Amino acid sequence: MITTVATQPIAGQKPGTSGLRKKTPVFMGRHYLENFTQAIFDVVEAKGKTFVLGGDGRYFNDRAAQVILRMAAANGAARVIVGQGAILSTPAASHLIRLNKTDGGIIMSASHNPGGPEEDFGVKFNMPNGGPAPEHVTEAMYQRTTELTGYRMLEAQDVDLNTVGRSDLGGMIVDVVDPVSDYAALMETLFDFPALRALFAGGFRMRMDAMCAVTGPYAVEILENRLGAPKGTVTHATPLPDFGGMHPDPNPTWAHELMAEMMGEGAPDFGAASDGDGDRNMVVGRGIYVSPSDSLAVLAANAHLAPGYARGLAGVARSMPTSAAADRVADALGIAKFETPTGWKFFGNLLDAGKVTLCGEESFGTGSDHVREKDGLWAVLLWLNILAARKQSVAEILGDHWATYGRNYYSRHDFEAITTEKADAMMAALRDLLPGLPGREVEGMTITAADDFAYTDPVDASVSAKQGVRILFADGSRIVMRLSGTGTEGATLRVYLERYAPGPDGLDHDPQQALAPVIRAAHSLARLEEFTGRTTPDVVT
Known part of the structure; x- marks a missing residue:
């Protein structure tokens, strides 16, 4: 039996660069997963279509898979291909979407974020080409979450996802496949x-x-x-x-x-x-x-x-x-x-x-x-x-x-869980500085250009603005700063540091030593300690 469950919009269901990520208890909350899943199926028009479903096995992966399957059936999907145990790596899911010429797929993952009852969970939709949904699609899904009044659910027993084979779920075909072989x-x-x-x-x-x-x-x-x-x-x-x-x-x-x-x-x-x-x-x-x-x-x-x-x-x-x-x-x-x-x-x-x-x-x-x-x-x-x-x-x-x-000395310094207001204020102040930076000397290096990166897609001409602050120096050194959208709380400031050595000398230094003047310049220009109270990154890569 298919029922329509009354609901109302839940604030904050806006996907980031890799889908919607929140703490697991949030996803397990009343109507949360269901609302977002319904928004996905409404936007992609699930009726008669075939999807791939799988995840990285993190906590709640198995239960979420059963919910999504019942909702897929309730929304008229024709077939879902599921990794055995509801498991699929993200690249394997992309391959299955392409191999089977499906209409897309739902991947349950928060990627590299920790997992567990109190940690992170995520859901994202991949398109028929196997790639993540573009911004206009995720924006449409978000908009749909702001106006939902109900979601469709098939009342049924759990599907056996541990055994490879085909079964029927309310008239929808469920194919459980070996997640590794293809x-x-x-x-x-x-x-x-x-x-x-x-x-x-x-x-x-x-x-x-x-x-x-x-x-x-x-x-x-x-x-x-x-x-x-x-x-x-x-x-x-x-x-x-x-x-x-x-x-x-x-x-x-x-x-x-x-x-x-x-x-x-x-x-x-x-x-x-x-x-x-x-x-x-x-x-x-x-x-x-x-x-x-x-x-x-x-x-x-x-x-x-x-x-x-x-x-x-x-x-x-x-x-x-x-x-x-x-x-x-x-x-x-x-x-x-x-x-x-x-x-x-x-x-x-x-x-x-x-x-x-x-x-x-x-x-x-x-x-x-x-x-x-x-x-x-x-x-x-x-x-x-x-x-x-x-x-x-x-x-x-x-x-x-x-x-x-030659060698491009390179490192990324992450400052995690910064109060969002402080991070935004720092980036705003840095953006205000940009017009006056060219020609200025910092740590013995001359700034030649400074901008907020904007990208015009050479295929579809779409424009993505404010993608990160770039500060370029005459010697090929570079500072990039941006706030990441992959965390689940606060803001993560990522500071990217680069210095070029053409060789043949100077190719064997420790990267942090080679980058020392670039690091000092980044902290000084952004007034990082003043805005965030931080002097040392949480992660250095």
């Missing part, structure tokens, strides 16, 4: 699996930290089962509702166990970590950390070594806060380069139009045109393919890269 098959088409098997057979040692999150089953199947990496290569491989108490954000701060192993005696040849929903990655060599910006540049310079990219790259895109290292590779290869706002959805148009092949963000996300999301395990496999083909260490590959292109 994704693993896609990876086999992109990378030289025989060469990777030979690499591991030859004694190559690796550590992959899945951080008790969704990538574990994918990494075990591909690395250990298909490529022959020793059992135990993947650590924290079992997804847990609270991620084992870990913060599933693959950076040096939160993946500290991996960092300690890779920087210690007897370290493996290669290390990697992934995040809550499997779309981010961190790469580490023995004794050397690879920044996400450098990782994108190295992948762009060497992608042709993998079978899936032997044809060459159409172009490379990076988010504006990401270092310009990839631009230098694009220039050398004679291919297109693009600078977009933060948010993977901005890469979607470029990928769909065939203008770029690789994309990356400094926030530990890289990907290609194989899906329309960033893809952590894909990046790890491309690195492995490069290591197998070049027969060099991570440190040697980085050294060669810097010698060829």
Whole structure:
């Protein structure tokens, strides 16, 4: 029986760059998940359509899946493809949407945010191309949440999501599928699996930290089962509702166990970590950390070594806060380069139009045109393919890269849970300064330009304004500041710091030391301590 449950609008159901994220108790509150889900189905007109559904396994994932399925049936959807156990990594969900030519998908995740009864939960809609919904769609969903008076619900028993197979839910087909198999098959088409098997057979040692999150089953199947990496290569491989108490954000701060192993005696040849929903990655060599910006540049310079990219790259895109290292590779290869706002959805148009092949963000996300999301395990496999083909260490590959292109020293400093009013006041004051900054000297560096980044999409001509403050210096140094939309409380100030060394000298400094004058300039220009009371970042990457 289908019923219409009376409700009323709930304030604040406005999706950010990666869907709607709130504390789990908020999502579990009366009508909260249901209201937002109804808004999704109203905007995309669910009747007769097919969707993909899955999540990263965090707390409330299983119950939310049952609610969404019953609402999909009540709204007339024809079919939903669900990952077994309601589990799907974000890139795997994107692939299933594309592979099955569905009408989109709902992904239950708060990505790299902590999970648990008191932690974070999220829901986002991905479009038929497999990518995150663009702003005009998420805005329509938000507007719909402000006017809801009821939502449709099928009264039914829970669907068995633990068994692969087909069932009927109120006339809607529910197909429960293996969450890993189709994704693993896609990876086999992109990378030289025989060469990777030979690499591991030859004694190559690796550590992959899945951080008790969704990538574990994918990494075990591909690395250990298909490529022959020793059992135990993947650590924290079992997804847990609270991620084992870990913060599933693959950076040096939160993946500290991996960092300690890779920087210690007897370290493996290669290390990697992934995040809550499997779309981010961190790469580490023995004794050397690879920044996400450098990782994108190295992948762009060497992608042709993998079978899936032997044809060459159409172009490379990076988010504006990401270092310009990839631009230098694009220039050398004679291919297109693009600078977009933060948010993977901005890469979607470029990928769909065939203008770029690789994309990356400094926030530990890289990907290609194989899906329309960033893809952590894909990046790890491309690195492995490069290591197998070049027969060099991570440190040697980085050294060669810097010698060829110069080094863009880079770091991101995060100041978390700042009172929103204080963060907004600081950014407003900084924006007021911008017109008078060119020509000014700070910390011995001359400012050549200062603006609030605006992006005009080269495909659909849409404009995105106020995407982050940029301060550019004559020597190639750069400061970028923006407030992040991925947290669930307060504001996170992200300060991006970059300094270019053309080489051959000055390529082997510690990044924080090399960036010291840029860091001081950023704090001074933004009057960071004055506005926020902070002097030290919570996370440094």
